[in-house]
Amino acid sequence: MTGLTRRSAFGLAAATLAAPWAARAEATQLAIATGTTGGVYYPLGGGLANLLSRNIPGMSATVEVTGGSVANNQLLGAGRVGMIFTQVDASVDAVNGQDRFRGRPVKVRAIAVLYTNRMQVVTTAAAGITKLTDLKGKRVSTGAPGSATEVMAFRLIEAAGLDRDKDFRARERLSPAESTNAIKDGKLDAYFFVSGVPTSAITDLGASPGITLKMIDHAEYVPKITEKYGPVYFPEVIPAGTYPGQTTDNHQMSVANILAVLDTMPNELVTKILEVTWNGRQELAQVHAEGRNFTLDKQKTAAAGVPWHPAAEAFWKAQGATL
Template sequence: MTRASVGRRARLPRRALLGAGLGLLAGCSGEAGPVSRLRLATGPEGGPYNAFGKALAAAVAASGLPVEIVPVGTAASVDNLRELDRGAVDLALAMADTAEDAVRGREPFSRPAGVSALARVYVNYTHLVVLADGPVRSMGDLAGRPVAAGAEGSGVRVVAQRVLRAAGLTTGAAPVRERPLGLGESVAALREGAVDALFWSGGVPTPALSELARVTPVRLLPLDGYVDALRERHAPVYTAVTLPGGVYGPAEPVGTIGVGNYLLARTDLGGPVVRDLLRVVFGRWRDLLREVTAGARLEPRFAISTGGVPLHPGAVAYYRSVYG
């Protein structure tokens, strides 16, 4: 699925989109009908959103539902929310902080977005990676240096810029020189010395970073000291978490910033469709998270914690019917 095909769908009349949703409802209510396709905005190849999207597509295909999930590659969170709001996709993955900005119409969004949450599915760990033998030993050492700060349209970029601002590294005599690079480009730039650090927000371990650490010793800088500043300035979605020791080489654990990830939907997606999807998500969560983040569990009390992003009515009905 290409971004061009997403754009073609976005130009469909709203009436056509609604008609597709009604057809999907009919299929899931037990009536005979064609398989309907739901486009899921994920993220770049090699990242956790992309892995989750492919796993969900496989799980739905194996479920027998008359639904096909079509993962769509994107830059990730910001991109995904914009595509979802304008009807170019039906489902999306996004980080909690970016999703809250979207529903409230805060920068980088120009107005409130019409999106709803199905579940909080897992937590992203913010990585600030440097070469083990490089010149950067602390956040202060980043002053004036080139840093890979996430691709345009990604949630990584939002978090990176907020952390750098909280650290006082975006102004002054020697601000950080931000490079808007995706994960693959960031890894290559760090390995080649084109940047002195890279930001990443994802599950643990992230395969691209594991591969980097396999060929080039790396260190991770602690970021948990900025959690309170981010919560106070932006939203309470930020939490202190710990990157386990030994994941990318160094034996010691590292404190960092955790941000939830939401599975989101258009607000006009039919309730029966949402309930069927959530049955698959909760029935196959081990498969969905296996390639995304180690040791994670998906539990209802965790899944319904979507902060300022309202749950879809179909999701509310599912949780009430199953868990009371």
């Protein structure tokens, strides 16, 4: 699917030959890349697609289930989607053409800073894991292929002095929902997942009969990681009681989320998307609690991590943000 296409009065054949940003358009199709169904991107993306489709004349916005941020930036670069939910670290790599994007940079541009994504290292009391180094010799999942969870997990594992290829009894690449089911079935000891909170897969695990949820602290590794990969991560706390059975605060590593597009998206369209999204933020908050954290004070250049789309920069300045 083309990320954003427009159909003119000349019909589909003519639209196929036209540029994606054809000036004369009656309909606009916008594919939004989100993430796995067990996270926050997917439901929040569904709410956003609904909001845009209802409030921008001629727009039909749809959501795509994906592996996550890395895949989303790749899809954006390939023109298969028009807008993405993404972690800042993945988009920084995409813009700079490094790591998974080596030799294939993507001109990602931020249009809004959303909520914070929290790295969550999830296990159960029965597994006997109390610190990150206890994962050695265990069966773990480092996240779905193409996810920013996998990138962030690898960086955290490295900082803890573990070898991702040698130090685990088994290393799976599962979605959060699959990971939760694997723990329930006795096939997995722990998993990494980066998302807003609460997230349904971890809530499901904590609420399961006979299981006591355990969240592993790891904020101590943030300085070592940022020294190597840049100041895109920061320590935060997931308060006790966020999940069923979570009796203590979880000291963890976080990264900001952004909505992003290519630098080629027309200014007028970016402005329309932001007007509708900003005015409908209360509706997004009803879709998921993290929607409440889409606020004016978060619209900072440092938090965005990648360059602003010029129309987004103008929009937020007009709203009074001190970028």
